[in-house]
Amino acid sequence: MKRALAVVATVAALVGLPAPAHAHLVTTGLGPLYDGVWHLLLSPDDLLPVLTMASLAGLNGKATGRRTLFVLPVAWAAGGRAGFAARTPLLPGATAALSFLVLGALTAADRRLPAAVVTGLAVTLGLLHGWGNGAGIASAGREALGLAGIVAAVFVLVALVAAFVVGLRAPWTRLVVRVAGSWIAAIGLLMLGWSFRGA
Amino acid sequence: MRSDRAFRPSAEALAALALLLWAAPAFAHVQRGQAAGFLTGVKHPISSLDHVLAMISVGLWGAQLGPPAVWLLPVTFPMVMAFGGFLGLVGIPLPGVEIGIALSAVLLGLMVAREAKPPLWLAAALVGVFAVFHGHAHGTEVPAGQSGLLYSIGFVIATGCLHGVGIAISLVHRWGWGRLALRGAGAVVALAGLRFLWRAVA
Numbered sequence: 001m002k003r004a005l006a007v008v009a010t011v012a013a014l015v016g017l018p019a020p021a022h023a024h025l026v027t028t029g030l031g032p033l034y035d036g037v038w039h040l041l042l043s044p045d046d047l048l049p050v051l052t053m054a055s056l057a058g059l060n061g062k063a064t065g066r067r068t069l070f071v072l073p074v075a076w077a078a079g080g081r082a083g084f085a086a087r088t089p090l091l092p093g094a095t096a097a098l099s100f101l102v103l104g105a106l107t108a109a110d111r112r113l114p115a116a117v118v119t120g121l122a123v124t125l126g127l128l129h130g131w132g133n134g135a136g137i138a139s140a141g142r143e144a145l146g147l148a149g150i151v152a153a154v155f156v157l158v159a160l161v162a163a164f165v166v167g168l169r170a171p172w173t174r175l176v177v178r179v180a181g182s183w184i185a186a187i188g189l190l191m192l193g194w195s196f197r198g199a
Numbered sequence: 200m201r202s203d204r205a206f207r208p209s210a211e212a213l214a215a216l217a218l219l220l221w222a223a224p225a226f227a228h229v230q231r232g233q234a235a236g237f238l239t240g241v242k243h244p245i246s247s248l249d250h251v252l253a254m255i256s257v258g259l260w261g262a263q264l265g266p267p268a269v270w271l272l273p274v275t276f277p278m279v280m281a282f283g284g285f286l287g288l289v290g291i292p293l294p295g296v297e298i299g300i301a302l303s304a305v306l307l308g309l310m311v312a313r314e315a316k317p318p319l320w321l322a323a324a325l326v327g328v329f330a331v332f333h334g335h336a337h338g339t340e341v342p343a344g345q346s347g348l349l350y351s352i353g354f355v356i357a358t359g360c361l362h363g364v365g366i367a368i369s370l371v372h373r374w375g376w377g378r379l380a381l382r383g384a385g386a387v388v389a390l391a392g393l394r395f396l397w398r399a400v401a
Contacts, residue, residue: 182274186281193288194347
């Protein structure tokens with residue numbers, strides 16, 4: 001119990017550290033691959049949907065988690081490549097807000113979804129957010145290799161989070177994931193309001 | 200001197216080590232308004248007593264009701280509150296917001312004071328209705344020039360933490376004196392709500 005509390009306190013402290021998130025491309029000085037990795041980790045509008053998608057896949061069982069592990073990065077890469085070629089972020093600003101809202105609400109509901117639905121969500125998420133990343137990289141005149149960093153980070157995050165959630169056995173631990181989902185959905189709804197407001 | 204016991208660092212030592220080793224990211228260019236947006240979002244729900252008391256009361260009441268209300272109410276509140284925030288952000292007016300917020304403190308305080316146990320749907324509906332007022336007030340009061348995403352993240356986290364504070368306080372419910380203290384706290388919240396109500400209608 002004491003150890004669990006210490007771990008929870010550590011995670012909370014790390015999450016709470018005030019590291020400003022970058023809405024734009026990150027330059028680490030380590031090359032485009034690592035720029036891509038850090039872009040995902042420091043962009044909450046991409047990071048949180050990935051974490052929520054992984055949680056949702058984990059709540060739906062091992063098979064769905066495994067499928068999402070491969071489907072999401074592949075879709076992200078495909079969307080990114082297409083966005084890089086198109087160079088235009090054709091997507092409305094509310095795309096991230098909708099990702100938060102839909103994935104968060106489904107996670108909060110914790111209903112068993114057909115595998116095809118979860119896969120479809122992963123494909124949609126990957127294509128839309130990947131497109132935005134690819135178009136952003138191209139319009140900034142950066143190398144497409146940054147996309148590989150983003151996709152690699154997506155793969156690792158989905159592997160870690162989905163495996164963690166699949167392994168949750170105690171009922172209260174699933175509840176924590178559901179509460180987190182409700183928070184994500186609430187953030188999505190507020191973001192939607194911000195995007196309508198034009199902020 | 201040799202010890203037979205293997206070296207096993209304590210959980211606290213590991214936690215401290217992790218914090219010390221946590222690397223701050225290097226920034227290539229300056230971002231403006233990002234941290235301010237997050238901090239403003241965190242500060243907003245905790246900046247006024249009427250919001251704080253109502254949100255802690257949600258946690259207290261949920262814990263008094265026990266499972267599944269203990270998690271259903273804190274799940275309901277942020278989502279419906281965000282809906283209220285959405286209405287406020289897009290400019291849809293909601294009459295009597297301040298009165299609704301004050302009433303939320305009165306009624307939620309009374310529920311805790313009486314240790315009321317209505318049907319779950321009724322408890323969720325009551326919490327949901329008041330959440331719209333709280334959210335609307337926050338949605339209309341957001342300062343300009345903030346990062347919308349980070350403001351929203353900070354805002355929702357702070358709200359959830361306030362519910363968590365209520366649930367944590369309610370751990371004393373297992374003891375007789377604790378139950379009494381919780382009911383007393385509910386009465387104090389209700390009285391404070393009456394004061395807010397007086398201010399809202401005066």
